[in-house]
Amino acid sequence: YLYTCGQPKQKGSEIFLKELRCLQMRRAVFNKLLHPNSNLNLNEFDVGLTSIIVSRISMGPSRTLHKDLHLTPAEHAVIKEQAKVIRDKTRAAVLDPNVPPEEKHHLQAVMRMEAGRGIMLCPSCFLLPGNCCCAKWTNVTPKHNVCIYMHHSEWGKGINSGIVLKTSAGARLWVSGHRDHEAEMREMFETEHDQVVVLWPPDPMGDPADLETPIPVEQLMREYPEIVENGLQILAIDATWSNARRLVKRLPSTLRRCYLPAGAFAESLGEVQPGGNPSASSILRPVRKYKGHDERVCTLEAVVAILRTVGESPDVCNALLNNLKMKVDATLAQKARPPIYNVETSEKTA
Numbered sequence: 001y002l003y004t005c006g007q008p009k010q011k012g013s014e015i016f017l018k019e020l021r022c023l024q025m026r027r028a029v030f031n032k033l034l035h036p037n038s039n040l041n042l043n044e045f046d047v048g049l050t051s052i053i054v055s056r057i058s059m060g061p062s063r064t065l066h067k068d069l070h071l072t073p074a075e076h077a078v079i080k081e082q083a084k085v086i087r088d089k090t091r092a093a094v095l096d097p098n099v100p101p102e103e104k105h106h107l108q109a110v111m112r113m114e115a116g117r118g119i120m121l122c123p124s125c126f127l128l129p130g131n132c133c134c135a136k137w138t139n140v141t142p143k144h145n146v147c148i149y150m151h152h153s154e155w156g157k158g159i160n161s162g163i164v165l166k167t168s169a170g171a172r173l174w175v176s177g178h179r180d181h182e183a184e185m186r187e188m189f190e191t192e193h194d195q196v197v198v199l200w201p202p203d204p205m206g207d208p209a210d211l212e213t214p215i216p217v218e219q220l221m222r223e224y225p226e227i228v229e230n231g232l233q234i235l236a237i238d239a240t241w242s243n244a245r246r247l248v249k250r251l252p253s254t255l256r257r258c259y260l261p262a263g264a265f266a267e268s269l270g271e272v273q274p275g276g277n278p279s280a281s282s283i284l285r286p287v288r289k290y291k292g293h294d295e296r297v298c299t300l301e302a303v304v305a306i307l308r309t310v311g312e313s314p315d316v317c318n319a320l321l322n323n324l325k326m327k328v329d330a331t332l333a334q335k336a337r338p339p340i341y342n343v344e345t346s347e348k349t350a
Contacts, residue, residue, distance in 0.1 A: 083119055086114055090108060090115075094108070105152075106179045109152040109155075110178065126156050132330070133326045133327055138168065141170065141316075142312055142316055144233075146172075147188070147234065149236070150175050150239065151244070152175050153239075161238075161299045162300070168320065169320060197233065199257075215259075216258065217310065238299045258306075284298045284324070287332065304320050325340075326343050
């Protein structure tokens with residue numbers, strides 16, 4: 001029955017078997033639940049499912065085999081075994097009451113980076129090798145430096161946008177809890193304290209009294225023009241909202257914090273409705289659920305919005321947004337879904 005799809009065997013027999021098991025399961029559901037009370041013929045049902053399978057396979061398998069990573073089966077097995085050792089060590093440490101919390105956090109960060117979901121992915125875009133889009137991205141050099149403080153659970157996620165800033169804009173990326181990353185970040189705070197600006201809005205649940213009150217970016221430009229002129233160190237928090245709050249509390253309380261008003265990303269693109277309401281939604285919306293929060297944007301979009309506000313070149317900002325669109329299309333291809341943006345680029349620098 002595999003060959004009724006008309007696909008060659010080298011496409012990956014494991015993918016075919018997975019799809020066949022899915023087909024058999026749906027057939028069983030149809031026979032038990034739908035068929036007695038439906039006018040749909042069983043053969044018609046099978047033809048419809050077969051067409052779906054053919055379309056999915058034609059867009060490429062959703063998973064990769066070791067041959068796509070240019071590894072021999074033995075090398076692949078070694079990597080998996082090494083990752084298992086790291087995971088077991090981390091689990092044991094987390095359950096050990098004698099291990100300090102900071103050490104547990106460090107081990108969790110190391111596990112995510114060296115033994116988590118990203119070990120078989122491209123380290124520059126967090127996608128499978130067959131869907132890697134790094135070579136298509138335009139490399140840019142912003143006037144202001146961008147830094148990413150990433151929660152360790154974000155490492156290796158295909159929908160993560162902070163990795164795009166690191167790869168294509170030279171942003172410094174620090175993973176929370178990782179001992180070396182935390183030390184490097186603290187050193188930057190000490191040497192370039194006045195230039196550091198944390199991109200973080202006022203907390204609707206109330207900001208702690210010992211933290212600097214966030215100010216609008218426009219106010220930052222008015223009160224500290226020399227700092228803006230010399231170049232900012234924009235620190236973006238890359239995490240879910242609940243995890244991001246924890247990361248902000250780990251930062252020094254003396255760091256300046258600034259924010260953009262609601263709809264600033266849409267306004268920076270010039271996409272505002274006649275009534276004044278922003279009309280642009282997040283580029284990541286096709287692959288990420290925002291649970292009804294239409295105003296939310298991803299880390300890269302927030303960084304682009306503040307870069308536009310402080311006078312960054314439109315070419316740099318547009319190149320970063322196009323890079324993100326290419327990653328969204330590659331993520332959709334990895335999920336065996338058609339592209340949305342169809343953005344291509346031939347330039348490597350902007």
